[in-house]
Amino acid sequence: MKTMMKLFLAGVAFAGPIAAAHAEDKPTIEIMSSWTSGGEAAALNVIKTEFEKRGGIWKDSSIAGFGAADAAFQNRIVAGDAPGAKQGVIGLAAADFVSQGLFNPIDDVAAAGKWADVLPKSISALISYDGKVYLAPTGAHGESWVFYSKEAFDKASIAQEPKSWDEFFADLDKLKAAGLIPVAWGGQPWQQTKVFNMILLSQVGSDGFLKIYADKDKSEASVDGVKKTLEILGKLRGYVDAGAAGRNWNDATAMLITAKAGVQFMGDWAKGEFTVAGKEPGKDYGCMIAPESRGMVYIADSLWFPKTGNAQADKAQKLLAEVVMDPAIQVEFALKKGSIPMRSDVDKSKLDVCAQKGVELMSAGAIVPDQAIVLTPQQVGSLDDFVDEYWSGGSNDAAAAAENFFAIFE
Missing domain, CATH: 3.40.190.10 (Periplasmic binding protein-like II)
Structure with a gap:
């Protein structure tokens, strides 16, 4: 018996290094x-x-x-x-x-x-x-998406996707009147910059977007486009809840999944959260490109x-x-x-x-690159800081902020 046990242990000792070698x-x-x-x-x-x-x-x-x-x-x-x-x-x-x-x-x-x-x-x-x-x-990933809860839209009697920003804000008012949080806002700088970009594309088009980010264009048209973007962004402040600051994007998506909120501005990775929750596009939630946008940030x-x-x-x-x-x-x-x-x-x-x-x-080809593709990491950080300061600071002076926007490229 002792002899058999010694042979067994010897075999184990011998097999150990072999298994390790195979793993290596x-x-x-x-x-x-x-x-x-x-x-x-x-x-x-x-x-x-x-x-x-x-x-x-x-x-x-x-x-x-x-x-x-x-x-x-x-x-x-x-x-x-x-x-x-x-x-x-x-x-x-x-x-x-x-x-x-x-x-x-x-x-x-x-x-x-x-x-x-x-x-x-x-x-x-x-x-x-x-x-x-x-x-x-x-x-x-497309980053110009507005996702919306079908249940929330039904509760607010919103029958179709808004085509313009005026229609969009009118629908947000309906959501608020229905006792819902109109916008599930992800209150982190990078998320706010995504919203800024999708609005910017809707205001200046693909060529204007590339002029600003790729060419660093400071023409009157570019400044005016940034100003209009900031005006729309600032108007959105009145439709987010008090707990928005610092909120993770997937937590904001969960607010749509549970029909506590109406819409969310986010890249199409948000669909992964809907999928995990067993929700189907077109049935439980909808997806639309940001109002008045003729293309998509990717x-x-x-x-x-x-x-x-x-x-x-x-x-x-x-x-x-x-x-x-x-x-x-x-x-x-x-x-x-x-x-x-x-x-x-x-x-x-x-x-x-x-x-x-x-x-x-x-x-x-109706796409423009995200700022992380065409800007340096330092410039990306400066852009996040700029948008966050405007959003969190509560400023309504979009014209003055637009003039300061181009300092991020310096």
């Missing part, structure tokens, strides 16, 4: 993201599940709030302890890390997968630097691949890039996240009515 051979990666809400987590799990099916080992380092996640990521970079992958937007922030030589290229994966043939040219250009691909796009998510000095992590990065751009994964991810697939060759028939509207605008 598997591509292992730590993912840092800010996708922690119900819909975001479900979408990230689509990638995680497929990555593990293909033999990878996934380590999650999610941090709520992309500002907090970005700060933690920068601290890890400075400390020389970068994660294997980071969820982040496509834009100048990523370009800054690439220029410092801190990211690994994945152009071999992109070439093998013929990404250039299936991605919009503008996206291909934004994920490439000096002829090499560094980012793996996960999906695009932002594109991607995965970044920092240099880690770890061969297994480098191997895992390439596997993860393949998974993210798999056509089936692009669709399933979009369904959970509420986004639009980046690939042009996927089956779009599964997308909901809201996503179909977004696809139409994308296909028609």
Whole structure:
């Protein structure tokens, strides 16, 4: 008996190192993201599940709030302890890390997968630097959406979507008269800037929007457009509740899901929260582009691949890039996240009515980039501060504020 026990223990001791060795051979990666809400987590799990099916080992380092996640990521970079992958937007922030030589290229994966043939040219250009691909796009989001509760609209006797800002404010008055919170407001600077941008696009159009953000145009037309935008933004203050300050976006979405509020200004990732709650677009909630807007502000998510000095992590990065751009994964991810697939060759028939509207605008080129794509992180922060000061300060002097707006580019 003792002899058999010794053999058994010896076998266990021998098997331990073998199991460990097999684990070390598997591509292992730590993912840092800010996708922690119900819909975001479900979408990230689509990638995680497929990555593990293909033999990878996934380590999650999610941090709520992309500002907090970005700060933690920068601290890890400075400390020389970068994660294997980071969820982040496509834009100048990523370009800054690439220029410092801190990211690994994945152009071999992109070439093998013929990404250039299936991605919009503008996206291909934004994920490439000096002829090499560094980012793996996960999906695009429209940011000009106004979501509304069908139940709340019915209670307030609102029969159709408002076409103008005058009609919109008239409907907000009806919601208030019905005892509802008219606007579920996410009271954080970045959310307020999203609202500012969707209003701005409705006032100056796509060309005017690009002149302001890309060309830093300070003409009379641009200043007047900003002034009109601020007037509309300021008017919205009278339709939010006392608890709006600091509110997370998904908590604001929950106010629509429970029909406590009428509308919410938010990117189409809000659909992920409706989906998790079992709500259907067109039946339980509606989606419309901001009044008088002829286009849509968009932002594109991607995965970044920092240099880690770890061969297994480098191997895992390439596997993860393949998974993210798999056509089936692009669709399933979009369904959970509420986004639009980046690939042009996927089956779009599964997308909901809201996503179909977004696809139409994308296909028609009726889109303009979010400020994070065309501005530096410092300028993005200055824009958030500007909008927050105007909103929270309670100023009604839109003309004076409009003149000060362009200081954010200095």
